[in-house]
Each structure stands twice: as C-alpha cells, then as structure tokens.
Amino acid sequence: MTAPGPTPDRGAPPDPATGRLVVVGASLAGLRAVESARKAGFAGSITLVGAEEHLPYDRPPLSKAHLGAGSGSEPAAPHLREEAHLREELGVELLLGRPATALDTAARVVHVGGREVAYDAVVLATGSTARRLPGTDHLDGVHPLRTLDDARAVRRALEARARTVVVGAGFIGSEVASAARGRGLDVTVVEAQPTPLARAVGAELGAHVAAIHERHGTRLLTGVGVASVEGDGSGRVERVVLDDGTVRPADLVVVGIGVVPATGWLEGSGLRLDDGVVCDETLWAGAPGVWAAGDVVRWPNATMGETQRLENWTGAADQGAAAARNALDPAAAAAYATVPFFWSDWYDVRIQMIGSPVADEVLVVDGDPTAAGRWVALYRRGDRLIGALAVDAPAEIMKYRAQVMRGGSWDDALAHAAARRERAAGRAAGPAS
Incomplete structure (x- = not known):
C-alpha cells in the first residue's frame, strides 16, 4: 500500500x-x-x-x-x-x-x-x-485582436473599406475575415500551416472547417508564411510579402497567430x-x-x-x-475538472467544439462536411468519447459534452448519434399515408 x-x-x-x-x-x-x-x-x-x-x-x-x-x-x-x-x-x-x-x-x-x-x-x-509579427511595431494598420482598443482600431479600418490581410487562420483570424467579408471587403487569410486549425480540431476536420472560407468568397492561402510586412513613406502598412514571393496589398493587417x-x-x-x-x-x-x-x-x-x-x-x-x-x-479545496467548450461564428455558420481533439479516431456521424449545412463529428480515445465538433448543430453539442463529463463510452456515443439520425429521418419522411 x-x-x-x-x-x-x-x-x-x-x-x-x-x-x-x-x-x-x-x-x-x-x-x-x-x-x-x-x-x-x-x-x-x-x-x-x-x-x-x-x-x-x-x-x-x-x-x-x-x-x-x-x-x-x-x-x-x-x-x-x-x-x-x-x-x-x-x-x-x-x-x-x-x-x-x-x-x-x-x-x-x-x-x-x-x-x-x-x-x-x-x-x-x-x-x-497576443503574439505579434516581428518588425511590424513601427507600422500603422497592423493590429492583433486581443483587447477592446485593438477591436476599436480594427473596426475603424474596416469602416474605412480597408484592403484586409489576416495572418493566421485560427478562430480569431477567421472571425475577423468573416466580419470583413460581411462588409463586402476584399480579404485574404494567410496560414503558415498546411492545414488550418489542425491543433484545435484535428487535421482532417480542420480542412473541412477551413473550406467555409472559400464558400463565402474569402481567399485562403495555406502552407505559406509572411516574409515581411511593408509600409509606405509615412509609416502606414501597404503590403504583405509572403515567403513564396506573393505580394498582397493591404491597408489593414490583423495578426491572429496565437497568444x-x-x-x-x-x-x-x-x-x-x-x-x-x-x-x-x-x-x-x-x-x-x-x-x-x-x-x-x-x-x-x-x-x-x-x-x-x-x-x-x-x-x-x-x-x-x-x-x-x-x-x-x-x-x-476542491479539484477543478471540466470538459472544454468553445464556439466560433463565421459568416452565417456556428462552429462548436467540446472536449479534446487528441484522439485515436475521428468519425463524422451526421451530415456531410464537404458540403454546406450541418454536420457533427466525434472523437474517440480508447473506448471513450473524448470530444465532439458540431457545425450548425447547437442542440447536439451539449448532449455530447454531458457524455464526456460522465466518462461516456464510444459505443454509447455512436448509439446516440444513430438514434438521432433515425429520428431526423422519421421527421423528414412525415406521417405515414
């Protein structure tokens, strides 16, 4: 003992x-x-x-x-x-x-x-x-988005119809891109990793979530980093030079590369x-x-x-x-334990995640992530449900959070998903004639 x-x-x-x-x-x-x-x-x-x-x-x-x-x-x-x-x-x-x-x-x-x-x-x-891009502190128009003052500066630039480049295709950067597109602005999102959001939701699903940008007319460049951010003679940002030689004009650069x-x-x-x-x-x-x-x-x-x-x-x-x-x-003192939960709104889409993306298996159990519309994916670690990702399925995500909180099994999660699909199919079919 x-x-x-x-x-x-x-x-x-x-x-x-x-x-x-x-x-x-x-x-x-x-x-x-x-x-x-x-x-x-x-x-x-x-x-x-x-x-x-x-x-x-x-x-x-x-x-x-x-x-x-x-x-x-x-x-x-x-x-x-x-x-x-x-x-x-x-x-x-x-x-x-x-x-x-x-x-x-x-x-x-x-x-x-x-x-x-x-x-x-x-x-x-x-x-x-917020992390900052090295060598940009002297340039007006380059902002992180962490504080209220940051948000006010970015809003003023968007209202001025700024040509916008977002560095980082994480959730904050993606929300900024969504806001810019909602104003009808030209916006480019630059992501150094080959797959956006891989750490947050996993590589496979990260690609599906990132595709939401393209469906809404946002230019997404992946696997390419920023070589330099350059300004005009007055110290105002003018362009972003990428490490593949591409140059994107910019009046506003929002840096969303983590904290x-x-x-x-x-x-x-x-x-x-x-x-x-x-x-x-x-x-x-x-x-x-x-x-x-x-x-x-x-x-x-x-x-x-x-x-x-x-x-x-x-x-x-x-x-x-x-x-x-x-x-x-x-x-x-009591131990603090929880099932993480976050959400993000892009365009007209709500993305919700619970639990952890560190999994042995990821399975889409409802909908089609390659198309517009709702879909749900589950994450398995061992024989346990460890996480869930939902796109436009707010009624489902908290049920899976409750399952993870009580240590629910993978089999129980799949059974819940199957029952949900059967109920949805029944509603779509309507009453028997």
Missing part, C-alpha cells in the same frame, strides 16, 4: 471579516473570482488590479458583433459590470490601468507600479497576450512557469495563498486525462469562481 504524500501547504484561509483578497487581472476570470468571493460570504477587502484602463469586459464580442457592419457608430464597450456595481455593491477597490509588475510570495505582496498591495490570498487571472500566457511579471516569484502558471488540480499555484484562473493556468484536468491550458470563455468563468472558493477555504 502506497503511503499518502504530504499535504500541500496551501496557506491559511483569509479571515472572512478582515482578510485581504487580491485579484490580479480585471478579466472575466478575475471578475468571477470577485463575485464568487462575495457570494461565499467573504466580507474582507477585495482589490482588483487591471493592466487596462477599462472595466472588466467580454472578449468574444470583440471579434464577432463588435466588428460587424452596423449603423456606423461605435458599439458600446461590452462591459460585464458597471463601475458603481463593483465599487458600491461588491465593495471592490479598483486599480485599473496599472499592471502588476511583481509578486513577492514570501512577503505576500503584489507590486503594482510603485505601490505594494498586501494579500492574505491572491488569485492570478492575468490571461494572455502567450501573461506570466512575465511573475519571473522571480518562485512559482513554476511553463506555458502558464503551473497549478495542481485545485488551481493552487504552489505558494501559500496563491491561486490562478483563466488563460494563464496550466493544470491537470482529470475529466480529460490531460494537462491543459484553456483559452475560452467558459473555462475562464468557471475557473475564476473555483479559484476564489478554494482560496477562501484552502483546507477544503
């Missing part, structure tokens, strides 16, 4: 009346941490630190509705809560527009510029930052940093009183049997709440 390992020193709980909770990152995960703490009855002080000047806002609309054609007026910022609610109802001290610069886990202090913010428990929710977890400020903190803040199954970051949530966390997800770092809305919201609950009661 193996002896149990030592109990980790996650720290003492903050006093529920006078304790100090600091949340670093005015993000969705950070907001959910604040709300969860108050919901749990924590009456001590809460400080929310944010690098941006904006109140916590919703990111999915930035590459979706925010960029779409409308009346021409700029949409309202998609704030998740108003300032009065945060300050007066939740009793939060807001330190916005002031990024955290260091974490001293021995002194239990977060450095925010020249100020030291003491904590009894801290939740790290600094998210991630990196925002951990630079944690160098020297003693925390383990490896593609994020490495946490245990409870989202504890390895130092007393330090927890983490959202894009910045890499943790063992027992439900999926993988160590993961999630970059999606659902994960950020759920992790923020879980990290705060555990921070307030570390002796009873």
Whole structure:
C-alpha cells in the first residue's frame, strides 16, 4: 500500500471579516473570482488590479458583433459590470490601468507600479497576450485582436473599406475575415500551416472547417508564411510579402497567430512557469495563498486525462469562481475538472467544439462536411468519447459534452448519434399515408 504524500501547504484561509483578497487581472476570470468571493460570504477587502484602463469586459464580442457592419457608430464597450456595481455593491477597490509588475510570495505582496498591495490570498487571472509579427511595431494598420482598443482600431479600418490581410487562420483570424467579408471587403487569410486549425480540431476536420472560407468568397492561402510586412513613406502598412514571393496589398493587417500566457511579471516569484502558471488540480499555484484562473493556468484536468491550458470563455468563468472558493477555504479545496467548450461564428455558420481533439479516431456521424449545412463529428480515445465538433448543430453539442463529463463510452456515443439520425429521418419522411 502506497503511503499518502504530504499535504500541500496551501496557506491559511483569509479571515472572512478582515482578510485581504487580491485579484490580479480585471478579466472575466478575475471578475468571477470577485463575485464568487462575495457570494461565499467573504466580507474582507477585495482589490482588483487591471493592466487596462477599462472595466472588466467580454472578449468574444470583440471579434464577432463588435466588428460587424452596423449603423456606423461605435458599439458600446461590452462591459460585464458597471463601475458603481463593483465599487458600491461588491465593495471592490479598483486599480485599473496599472499592471502588476511583481509578486513577492514570501512577503505576500503584489507590486503594482510603485505601490505594494498586501494579500492574505491572491488569485492570478492575468490571461494572455497576443503574439505579434516581428518588425511590424513601427507600422500603422497592423493590429492583433486581443483587447477592446485593438477591436476599436480594427473596426475603424474596416469602416474605412480597408484592403484586409489576416495572418493566421485560427478562430480569431477567421472571425475577423468573416466580419470583413460581411462588409463586402476584399480579404485574404494567410496560414503558415498546411492545414488550418489542425491543433484545435484535428487535421482532417480542420480542412473541412477551413473550406467555409472559400464558400463565402474569402481567399485562403495555406502552407505559406509572411516574409515581411511593408509600409509606405509615412509609416502606414501597404503590403504583405509572403515567403513564396506573393505580394498582397493591404491597408489593414490583423495578426491572429496565437497568444502567450501573461506570466512575465511573475519571473522571480518562485512559482513554476511553463506555458502558464503551473497549478495542481485545485488551481493552487504552489505558494501559500496563491491561486490562478483563466488563460494563464496550466493544470491537470482529470475529466480529460490531460494537462491543459484553456483559452475560452467558459473555462475562464468557471475557473475564476473555483479559484476564489478554494482560496477562501484552502483546507477544503476542491479539484477543478471540466470538459472544454468553445464556439466560433463565421459568416452565417456556428462552429462548436467540446472536449479534446487528441484522439485515436475521428468519425463524422451526421451530415456531410464537404458540403454546406450541418454536420457533427466525434472523437474517440480508447473506448471513450473524448470530444465532439458540431457545425450548425447547437442542440447536439451539449448532449455530447454531458457524455464526456460522465466518462461516456464510444459505443454509447455512436448509439446516440444513430438514434438521432433515425429520428431526423422519421421527421423528414412525415406521417405515414
């Protein structure tokens, strides 16, 4: 019999009346941490630190509705809560527009510029930052799409009828291309990999999803990288030169080549940093009183049997709440496990994915991915359903998520798919004459 390992020193709980909770990152995960703490009855002080000047806002609309054609007026910022609610109802001290610069886990202090913010428990929710194309910082018209300010700049360019080149055919880049085409603009998507979205949904299905671009008149160039981005004499972007010699004129270049977890400020903190803040199954970051949530966390997800770092809305919201609950009661900290879920809207198509694309087999169980219209594919690992991808089939995807959550078998998933096809066939046939 193996002896149990030592109990980790996650720290003492903050006093529920006078304790100090600091949340670093005015993000969705950070907001959910604040709300969860108050919901749990924590009456001590809460400080929310944010690098941006904006109140916590919703990111999915930035590459979706925010960029779409409308009346021409700029949409309202998609704030998740108003300032009065945060300050007066939740009793939060807001330190916005002031990024955290260091974490001293021995002194239990977060450095925010020249100020030291003491904590009894801290939740790290600094998210991630967009990768940039080297050598483009001096050019106007080259943007990532990660922040509200990024989205506003891209929207202004689209409204000016910019010739648009999107670098990266992932979900964010594809949503930008969709918005540009929705305005009737000429847009080219450049993807260095031979198959877009191979890491997100697998190589075979990535090709089928990418074909949606071509059906909507978007030029997609794969297996080719960017050699240089060049500007005119005024410092304004003018063209993108690809490594095969192709030149694409551009007034707007949107860079969607992924993100990196925002951990630079944690160098020297003693925390383990490896593609994020490495946490245990409870989202504890390895130092007393330090927890983490959202894009910045890499943790063992027992439900999926993988160590993961999630970059999606659902994960950020759920992790923020879980990290705060555990921070307030570390002796009873509960493991956080989930089935990842994300969605993306391209043109008039909704793409949804649950689970993991790391599979032994991928099988299309409904519809035809080579044609327009709905289709569903399932992912098998061993004898278990491990993931599902749905295109324009929103009613189906959450049923498969529930199956993965409870460890459902591959055979049960196939039986569910067969029953669904039979019901659909019956409805199409209509009543017997």
